[in-house]
Amino acid sequence: MLMHLPPTREDFEARARVMKALAHPTRLMMIEELSRGERCVRDLRDLADCDLSTVSKHLSLLKDAGMVEDEKRGKQVYYRLRVPCVLNFFHCLDSVLTARDRLTGL
């Protein structure tokens, strides 16, 4: 996508696909945790407090969106951020939340 041109419908769809992949509290938590380093599925499961299969599916979804990558080492599969700049994203998100809540009266 060339940024000096107006975004096309396809651009908005591509953006929306990534947004959707991130638009879940558990997946946001996983991204945040992976920002501290690679983790195996079990590690993430312990934080997420849901079924291991559920965690695995969330991770597949993030992988399909290109946000994480995995590597099998020994018995475990380790996941890590593939696109670390996704973290800047969170700062923007928190700015939006803060700005909104200030308007609303905290």
Place this chain on the structure above:
Amino acid sequence: MLMHLPPTREDFEARARVMKALAHPTRLMMIEELSRGERCVRDLRDLADCDLSTVSKHLSLLKDAGMVEDEKRGKQVYYRLRVPCVLNFFHCLDSVLTARDRLTGL
């Protein structure tokens, strides 16, 4: 949310709610259009190419999420961004897309 503390489950849920509100191509397009100034529902409908009622529901959703506000003037209802910093968000999003697609081999 105090940023020097680790995010809680509620923080992730609050973030996810905003992400979900934005995670739709039509709504992303609307936000982008509103970044150029206020628009009435009809204006947005012409760009979105879907039913007026659909546009109206997308706008309600964005309003509930605190992203836009509306004002009735004359016959029309004008919408505008309530939290302009949501635009920074798009820059981050595009960085993520660009970084990912570079890794994938464009």
Place this chain on the structure above:
DNA sequence: GAAACGCTTGGCAATATTGCCAAGCGAAAA
């Protein structure tokens, strides 16, 4: 080889999202 481990996948039910049509509603125009 057999068993255990770590994870993924299939299947399914519950829930949420999407988008249309039709109806409603308040303000403005006639």
Place this chain on the structure above:
DNA sequence: TTTTCGCTTGGCAATATTGCCAAGCGTTTC
């Protein structure tokens, strides 16, 4: 007042998402 305009809402069907259990699968350990 009646009609029109601009938009919102109700209702609904189609589709997508979510999360569990159970089963499967490849390694590793025994």
